Amino acid sequence: MPLSENQIYSIVDVETTGKGLGGNRITEICIVRMQGNREVDKFISLVNPDQPIPSYITHLTGIDDHTVADAPFFEDIASQILNFLSDAIFVAHNVGFDYNVIRNEFKRLNIEWSSKRLCTVRLSRKLIPNLPSYSLGRLCSSLSIPLDNRHRAEGDTDATVILFQRLLSLDEDEDVMESFLNARSKESTLPPNVPKEQFAALPSSPGIYLFKDKANKVIYVGKAINIKKRVLSHFYTKKSKSYLMGQEIYNIDYEVTGNELVALLLEADMIRHYYPKFNSAQKKSRKTYQIISYKNQRGVIQLAIAVSKSFDYSVITFYNRAQAVEKLEQLCEDFNLCPRYCSLQMTTGRCTHYKLRNCEGICDHEETVEHYNVKVEKAIESLHEDKPTYIIKENGRSKDENCFVLVNEGRYQGYGYVANDIAVSSVDVCETYIERKQTNYHTNQILNSYIRKKDLAVPRVA
Template sequence: MDFNNQVYAVVDVETTGKGLGGNRITEICIVRMKEGEILDKFTSLVNPQQPIPGFITQLTGIDDHMVADAPLFSEIAVDVLRFFEDAIFVAHNVGFDYNVIRNEFRRLDVDFSSKRLCTVRLSRKLLPNKSSYSLGRLCHSLSIPLDNRHRAEGDTDATVILFQRLLSLDDDHEVITEFLKVKSKESTLPPHVPKAHFDQLPSTPGIYLFKDQSHKVIYVGKAINIKKRVLSHFYTKKSKSYLMGQEMHHIDFEETGNEAVALLREADLIRHHYPKFNSAQKKPRNTYQIISYKNQRGVIQLAVAVSKSFDYSVITFYNRAQAVEKLEWMCEEFHLCPRYCSLQLTTGRCTHYKLRNCEGICTHEEEVDYYNEKVLKAIDALQNDKPTFIIKEKGRHPEENCVVLIKDGRYQGYGFVDHDIPVSTIDECESYIKRKTPNYHTHQIINTYLRKNEMRNVVVLDQMTA
């Protein structure tokens, strides 16, 4: 590339601020440059054809009255295209301005495309160790005048001076050449996170956390390949990924060694942090329990109840249909009464369409003590049906195993154990695991794993030596 004759178009836009898809331009400024010298400037207010929110007016000073007689974007589109002709698109946080302008052209059925450079990312590379790379603070630290802040022309003029400084620091164009390579993806990465942080991500299974400027978790994800999955968020054109990238300042990760524990850890962290950009796994899920209690006659009754905890719970389910199915099994297997199992609403004899082996407790033909013995046997059978087992999976490195413990049918947690340490009993396993709280999502993850793997890597309690 002949950088001596290369033209750059330095851009800033002000918008209505209604998310990426509904964001319309209210003001635009473009400066064409070559060899560090300004060739031409275009600036204009733009009628966004929608109301400007109050908080945007407070920030920019642009209100509905100011843009009422301004041209529509369609009326200045030819001039805008002319300024970008044969030029590299340059902006401070280029992803924002580029996507907003490209979407305006899409509304006109124009396919706008340009090579682009981000002065935020260039500054991180050429001006390292600055406390902040926002345009205001960066200009202050470099003594660059920034007049008329948050107006397109004022911000563009400051960005032009900043870009001129950056060009002088890269006189052999080595950095710019690297940034412009198709495979570099520099312009697509979040502007506030150094590329080195992405380069340091491992290509192993685990979870990753995106955090905002105050280190608040805004997204949790799981991956078979952490590095590949993280980067994929920002190679897409989806609005959610773009908006997430704008708020993202930090990345954390945890290696898990396998996908199963990555899924379990992801569920645990989403429940703990309730991240802004996670949509799945945030909706509360009811738990269903088979409970037992004595009525006024002294008969032990069974029922399905929705509750987080219950003193008389026999077993907990994360699906009501499964709870009812298990209750029907108990009723049929132990000759219980559908009425006293809450499977039928009636005050007289039970008349369940499927369960017909009641021995008469509902009509006082069966002794209460005898019936209660059957209920207790059913409860014992149900409790004995809750399996205890461990899942052995790959650890974080070849000398390590990962162990997931399910005790009495409930997920207990996971841990990592060296290959040369035997884990042959539940007591031994419990000494290594990190305790976790089971929920609907961990229940689904374990069940899906068991169906998918057909009990491979599973060691049931009966198969373990005491």
């Protein structure tokens, strides 16, 4: 059913302090109320944000602390704003920003407010396709719409009114407006700069997705069991981070992996490679620890824990220090080694470890160096045996292939896809198909978690 000529629209623009969505306060607001295609009323006011205005905002808008010193607080004009927004469809250029800022201002006053909304960015993309840019300034330039007093609420609102009138005239049957207002359309929640066709093309398969900015730089990497569902979920949330990220997204790429395990491994690899702006997890560097061996002045082979710098003298590497200490204690117990010569006790003389009592006297010259070193060499050999080699088989990207993940001597090597009529039963065969990847803290944690989740004994292969 077409919209009535009596339909009320509120065309809105706000200027703010720019401190993220949650702390963003209004410094100026303009609302033009329209009935059908006609402007019927206007409200404009400076607003005291009750917080300092950053210098970069003043540089952009010309509004500083002095400008708003005598302006009303939002609570003083909230009732007037509600009147201008009531019974109207909320319209703005990049509607999510203005809508959420105003809604948050109302929330601070314990006022619940919501409205149907239309975004003139997304409407312009649909009704006036193939323009070089859909920013308000560039759009007005392309369409010869006057834009005076840029980055002030009234100037931007007046230009948006003319743009919206133009869009209404282009949508004669009002099919586009109706579709955008449809509760199932979600048009108003999607990032304004990404064509809807990109969302439609997303697969419902496991894999990773990359959000890219205007310069095609990766700003976020995510993994998903269902790529389309996960991508869209970013923009149905009211979280500040998702909203702010959405404003910077211009393109979405993806890679289907066929299974969640490889999606997780590829996500870790991509985050390490691109170091994206909006990824917080997996960016912090993690220390790794090694059990190293060396001979002291007596010729005794000592074991110790060291922060990894290279793998030259490493017996085995751990991804947290507690695991390394636990393994050293186990070696002492299993091979009757001395806690002092395993760096578990920092005293001189005979060892007196609170838990390990089976030292045979190397620390007190009661055991020969030769006999002790044989035990240490056996302990080191046991560590090498603790480095499992195994292949994990998972679903491929289609029904005609399988996916294989290779871990060789405890180190993740990579993954590959193989036609399902090819048998992969040895490391040599697997290595010819895999794409080599680097092992790190996160890939180690992913694989350990996978083994625990599946409740698997490590499937060793030759």
